[in-house]
Amino acid sequence: MVRREKSNYVIQSVSHALDVLEQFNGNVDEIGVTELSKRLKLHKNNVFRLLATLEARGYIEQNKLSENYRLGLRCLQLGQTFIHQMGLLLQSRAILQDLSKATKESAYVAIRKGNAVIPLDFVEPNRTVRVVSFLGTVLPAHCTAAGKVHLVFELEGAAGQNLQSAGTRSSAVSLPRTSMRLPCRSAITPARLLALWRSSAPDTA
Secondary structure, eight states: OOOOOGGGGOOHHHHHHHHHHHTOSSSOSOBOHHHHHHHHTOOHHHHHHHHHHHHHTTSEEEOTTTOOEEEOHHHHHHHHHHHHHOHHHHHHHHHHHHHHHHHTSOEEEEEEETTEEEEEEEEOOSSSSOOOOOTTOOEEGGGSHHHHHHHHTSOHHHHHHHHHHTTSOTTEEEETTEEEEOOOGGGOOHHHHHHHHHHHSOOOO
């Protein structure tokens, strides 16, 4: 028996419902039926029925004043469930706390997804000025500290391809107040990255 591609089993109505949810990507807080209809190229009646179904399940809620729609609490609950199921976060929490305490800076853990990184958890230092990570936000790997570390620890060729596809130069990875060439994987260690950062930081003593 020949196996069919999983894409052949896609249920169109479910796919459209997920398309609706994915329109709330952080660029806007609320979206109306007309705007969703234009974006998804679906009839307004179909969009309304999708929204009504999602609203009944708690994934979407309507602002009674503007009559626009926004994500519901069920999305948050589902996201939190995903986070708690990841053993990585349970193991990393203590490390983040120690790192934040030692550096007096914000520390966060992120996963790699394609050419982007997604922060999953962070710890803030006890200070007035802090750098806050927006959990769950998709960020370009080449523009974030965590993304640069991911790229450095890849094979040189793969890292170069990822940087090029992201529209950046593949020859250097920027660190705070300095830059370093991408060497072979075996030449880079976390200790060396930290030493490079410390050597470039001004002496505050």
